[in-house]
Amino acid sequence: MTTELVSEKIIETDHLTKIYQNRQIALNDVTLTIEKGWILGLLGPNGAGKTTFLRLVLGLHRPTAGTVRVFGQPMTPNAAMLRRRIGYIPTNPKFPPGMTPITYLDYIARLFGLPSSIRKPRLASLIRAVDLLRHSGEPIANFSVGMNARLAVAASLINKPDLLIWDEPTHGLDIEARRGMLELIKTLADDKTIILSSHNLSDVDEVCNHAAVLSQGQLIFSDSLQELKGRIRKNHYELDLDGEQKAITKVMTQLKTIGDFKLVNLRGRRLELRLSDDASNTGLLGQLFQMLHDSKVSLISIRSVGQQTEQAFLDLVEKEESRGFIRLYDQSEAA
The missing domain is CATH 3.40.50.300 (P-loop containing nucleotide triphosphate hydrolases)
Structure with missing residues (x-):
């Protein structure tokens, strides 16, 4: 038993x-x-x-x-x-x-x-x-x-x-x-x-x-x-890359033509990306990895920008405060 x-x-x-x-x-x-x-x-x-x-x-x-x-x-x-x-x-x-x-x-x-x-x-x-x-x-x-x-x-x-x-x-x-x-x-x-x-x-x-x-x-x-x-907004990343600078710059230029990449910034071999809030991060990052592969650029590391618990907490409070009047209205309707 x-x-x-x-x-x-x-x-x-x-x-x-x-x-x-x-x-x-x-x-x-x-x-x-x-x-x-x-x-x-x-x-x-x-x-x-x-x-x-x-x-x-x-x-x-x-x-x-x-x-x-x-x-x-x-x-x-x-x-x-x-x-x-x-x-x-x-x-x-x-x-x-x-x-x-x-x-x-x-x-x-x-x-x-x-x-x-x-x-x-x-x-x-x-x-x-x-x-x-x-x-x-x-x-x-x-x-x-x-x-x-x-x-x-x-x-x-x-x-x-x-x-x-x-x-x-x-x-x-x-x-x-x-x-x-x-x-x-x-x-x-x-x-x-x-x-x-x-x-x-x-x-x-x-x-x-x-x-x-x-x-x-x-x-x-x-x-x-x-x-x-x-619950964190998975939309802000930094990537450390290895490869020819010309090839890395070419990838950055390609990314800027995709509308869901709201920020594309290159500092040396470090690429900073910010995605639109409603974008599929897996789909967009998949496109990015394919571009890196085609350009013979290696990925050394990728990380979310910001401390995860802190960012998740801030996102949660921000969303709650933004819907304060909506919540009040919903409660009055339910009553």
Whole structure:
């Protein structure tokens, strides 16, 4: 007998809405499911509702309408047992300046009710893991942005959570500190479910396997990261070529006679192409490859211009904003 693998729903929101002071609609009718093992990149422009969504999931705010379930249970401001299973890092975390990493982590562990026999070795292990051992007895007031970020990571892991919710964890970090944070996320992803809210789309591209995109409080995309990339406009390419310059120039001249090539630009042996939005990229690139073959020009490399996740995100938000009035009209007709 075979058994089917049943997915475990970690977070479920149903028509989740938050309106502040009857004036600001921060989140509008968001229905989203996040399953066990996902590393979800939560994306959206400033003011899109990302932080509001995270605070509702954590039970720090009450929804105006709709519901949030975490680990299969309703999340409310009084659901302390659910929050014990969550590790949270807010944007730009702040700590009591007079404390040290040891005293702060010990304090957080006490709040979780951990006995001394558990919390002492655990905080020592975390301080070592986030590379703060040399600074474990120093006042937090003297810490850099990167050191604060590492302490925040340790604090979010002190309760051995099943779910991590990190809001802009690489914000303000230098290149080395950011690299260390991303490597840590990859390690934690082996046995944690993670929500990573980030403006840095290259971070999301590197560590996430799913994405949710908010725009003006509405959820406009939720699926695998690969599916998000699949929505990219595949119309801008760069090709590195090898062959006689005269032959390469001849190919460029031929391409300019084809109407669906909106941009054909040659710099040495690098050819830049932009196709019309509704053109078949496979058909046009097939014509190009045949021309290169006939002209005895070799293709060294071809690549889409721009970072894929970033371009797909920008395309998605742009299309959503452009159809805002159309969507409103469709909804009024349906009503």
